Amino acid sequence: MKLYDYVLSPSCYKVRLMAALSGVKLEIRPVDFHPGAEHRGPELMALNPEGSIPILEDGDLILTESSAMLGYLAARAAPAWLGSGAPEETARIQQWLSFSHRLTANLGGARLHEMLLRPGDIGALQANGIAALRELEASLFEQKMRGNRFLASDLPTIADIACFPYVALAPDGGVSLDPYPTIRLWSRALRSLDNFIEMPGIHRLHELKPEPRPMPGRGVR
Amino acid sequence: MIDDAMRDEWYPVGLFSRLDRDGRETTLMGGPIKVALDANGAAKVTGENGRVLPVSVRYGHIWSSLGEPKKPVFPIPEADQPGRRFVDVGVVRVRCSPLRAVENFLDIAHFPFVHTDILGSEPHTEVENYKVEIREEEDEVWATQVKFYQPQAAKSASGGITTEYMYRVPAPTCSVLYKTCPPRPGEWDVIALFVQPLAEDLCDVWPWMALFDDETPLTDLIHFQQTIFLQDRSILENQIPRLLPLDPGMEIPTRADLTSVAYRRWLKRHNYTYGAQLVAQ
Numbered sequence: 345m346k347l348y349d350y351v352l353s354p355s356c357y358k359v360r361l362m363a364a365l366s367g368v369k370l371e372i373r374p375v376d377f378h379p380g381a382e383h384r385g386p387e388l389m390a391l392n393p394e395g396s397i398p399i400l401e402d403g404d405l406i407l408t409e410s411s412a413m414l415g416y417l418a419a420r421a422a423p424a425w426l427g428s429g430a431p432e433e434t435a436r437i438q439q440w441l442s443f444s445h446r447l448t449a450n451l452g453g454a455r456l457h458e459m460l461l462r463p464g465d466i467g468a469l470q471a472n473g474i475a476a477l478r479e480l481e482a483s484l485f486e487q488k489m490r491g492n493r494f495l496a497s498d499l500p501t502i503a504d505i506a507c508f509p510y511v512a513l514a515p516d517g518g519v520s521l522d523p524y525p526t527i528r529l530w531s532r533a534l535r536s537l538d539n540f541i542e543m544p545g546i547h548r549l550h551e552l553k554p555e556p557r558p559m560p561g562r563g564v565r
Numbered sequence: 566m567i568d569d570a571m572r573d574e575w576y577p578v579g580l581f582s583r584l585d586r587d588g589r590e591t592t593l594m595g596g597p598i599k600v601a602l603d604a605n606g607a608a609k610v611t612g613e614n615g616r617v618l619p620v621s622v623r624y625g626h627i628w629s630s631l632g633e634p635k636k637p638v639f640p641i642p643e644a645d646q647p648g649r650r651f652v653d654v655g656v657v658r659v660r661c662s663p664l665r666a667v668e669n670f671l672d673i674a675h676f677p678f679v680h681t682d683i684l685g686s687e688p689h690t691e692v693e694n695y696k697v698e699i700r701e702e703e704d705e706v707w708a709t710q711v712k713f714y715q716p717q718a719a720k721s722a723s724g725g726i727t728t729e730y731m732y733r734v735p736a737p738t739c740s741v742l743y744k745t746c747p748p749r750p751g752e753w754d755v756i757a758l759f760v761q762p763l764a765e766d767l768c769d770v771w772p773w774m775a776l777f778d779d780e781t782p783l784t785d786l787i788h789f790q791q792t793i794f795l796q797d798r799s800i801l802e803n804q805i806p807r808l809l810p811l812d813p814g815m816e817i818p819t820r821a822d823l824t825s826v827a828y829r830r831w832l833k834r835h836n837y838t839y840g841a842q843l844v845a846q
Binding site: 376379458461515516547 | 796
């Protein structure tokens with residue numbers, strides 16, 4: 345499976361993260377998104393007329409929507425990430441997969457504006473991003489009251505992976521996560537999953553790193 | 566008008582390779598400027614009321630100044646060395662003082678914690694003694710004999726090595742680092758940070774590299790450097806106070822901070838204070 349990838353793109357990171365969590369090995373094809381704008385060049389436009397990345401290629405299958413890629417990776421290698429199939433859970437997963445586009449547009453748009461100087465109405469992007477975060481915070485809190493740590497159930501699903509990156513990177517776009525304790529707990533729960541991987545701006549949990557050992561040749565105090 | 570010696574210095578204002586006739590509108594030290602190609606294909610920078618500003622094209626970037634630079638853009642002799650690949654990494658905006666961006670670049674101690682498993686790792690956190698000086702003739706800050714254990718020092722490195730570094734600050738918002746070059750022992754890879762001050766607490770950072778590496782695809786080199794810099798960005802945006810303190814009031818430097826101490830002293834000596842906090846608060 346070949347992923348056309350940009351290391352700083354949260355949408356590309358969704359796919360890398362899902363692949364890592366489900367044990368799928370990706371062939372990474374780096375795309376010079378910035379400063380080269382390679383995603384608007386002829387080779388990639390032929391694959392994806394939308395001119396966006398990520399693009400996932402597996403034989404004849406070419407996917408250009410990250411939510412579809414998450415569904416495909418899970419179906420191939422880790423079906424538990426698709427949920428139990430219970431009607432309400434299935435509906436929640438679909439609800440959050442669709443919701444994730446708002447995060448991409450608003451928090452992602454603010455991040456591109458603040459970080460890579462892309463045009464946009466930064467006030468509106470941030471305000472809409474905050475509205476989305478408040479909705480997410482309230483929903484995660486309700487889930488917690490139901491005994492569920494994640495968006496659709498007590499187990500993580502592709503819905504969590506679809507929403508997590510743009511939320512975690514909101515501060516890159518000048519939107520603070522300080523007011524949202526439940527979002528922060530949810531982020532911790534995701535970051536403590538086995539085989540979790542990082543991207544710039546999303547750090548691993550320090551306490552989950554291996555315990556530092558004394559330097560060779562030095563006594564422990 | 567800015568009453569600061571930094572007004573007469575050169576600053577990066579754009580990538581030459583990406584410039585066209587339409588140009589780009591940007592900001593230099595609070596004032597709007599326009600950077601574009603003229604009819605002859607030469608770079609042109611204009612300030613407020615169409616004032617024509619000084620222009621120089623060096624190291625892949627267009628440089629300009631609001632004042633009157635007394636010297637050409639500082640030399641990087643390695644930029645003329647055959648066999649090197651020059652990498653325009655592209656701009657990243659950071660909500661921090663331009664001086665803070667440079668200071669962070671000079672720091673080694675944060676490698677294991679911010680660039681974990683790339684430029685540093687626990688428990689290899691010790692910064693060994695190194696030498697720092699202000700070279701009077703060149704009027705630059707230099708740190709030499711800096712050594713650090715790195716799991717993946719460069720895109721071209723496989724496995725951990727002890728990397729040797731040299732740092733120099735040739736201009737108030739620019740730093741050039743020299744580091745062990747894995748494929749070519751005896752030479753140094755050059756990584757520069759050129760910082761465009763937009764305001765005292767806002768900057769555009771233009772990393773640039775001159776490497777001996779014939780194998781790694783260009784995009785991989787760009788992604789490697791962007792990864793490193795974006796790990797720094799979130800730290801930089803959260804530093805308090807936002808301006809770089811030049812008065813040693815609230816901070817206690819350690820031995821590992823010698824380069825930063827010399828940098829601040831050098832800034833103070835030259836009245837380079839745009840983005841600095843003069844009195845501890």
